[in-house]
Amino acid sequence: MNTKSQAAPGSVIDPPTPIVQASGVEQHFGSVHALGPVDLTIERGEFVSIVGPSGCGKSTLLEIVGALQDPFRGTVEVGGSRLNGPRRHTAIVFQESATLPWRTVLDNVAFALEVRGVGKRARRDRARELVGAVGLSGFEDHYPAQLSGGMRQRVAMARAMSMEPDLILADEPFGALDEQTRMLMAEELLRVVSTIGCGVLFITHSIQEAVLLSDRVLVMGRRPGTFIDEVPITLPRPRAHAALSEASATAAQDRIWSQIRAEAEAAMGQQR
């Protein structure tokens, strides 16, 4: 799935910079040292997950990369430029991503296009395509209140895609969903991401989900979180859930779990 394009030999085009390059990132909230320092690089088109014990600083890092937290220590470049506020091509998806209750599914998805000044006809056509891509064809005229939580999350995903992101920041996006919907949504996300070829920073408490989706899983230790391991996932793509029973996948899951377990136990000990 990696869509890392290479500059042709002799080409005047520079090789692409990573989509995210963060170094020495650290966050303090008053006397609470929440995160870091950490370095993080995500190549263009790469899917990177972060797993780690509760409260270790995962969301803090994602929010810093998404320009939702400022100030912080260290430097963050996204798309080759120093971060100086929210970017148009960074899409952020949370566990309970908000939909606009007074707009239909189609108009929720068309909203980001409207903000960008895309004409009415073009944005409705594009929104219809995206609604289809997340499996909601037939629900275009429904309002969010008429949908299940999983369907609303699909609307949020379609809206994120409408921004033509080069980077998706996803913080436990399927955390509130039942197991079956969660599995289907994970496969859906893989399809979407491979179609648009964007980089992804994905936070999850599910080790299985991280292994299924990622090119690399970063394991964060207890607060103040730093990366204690980096696990490459070499399963061939396209992937479906059956891939999780392959030997390399179970080995990766065991390796990640043994480290998180040790960190979570130590973190619980600190809190006693």
Ligand SMILES: Nc1ncnc2c1ncn2[C@@H]1O[C@H](COP(=O)(O)OP(=O)(O)OP(=O)(O)O)[C@@H](O)[C@H]1O
């Ligand atoms: N605005 C804030 N003010 C004070 N402390 C904060 C703030 N935001 C986060 N923290 C603290 O910083 C630490 C890291 O929080 P963060 O939400 O990044 O952890 P996390 O790894 O995402 O946790 P979880 O897995 O439980 O969602 C925690 O101890 C949290 O209580």
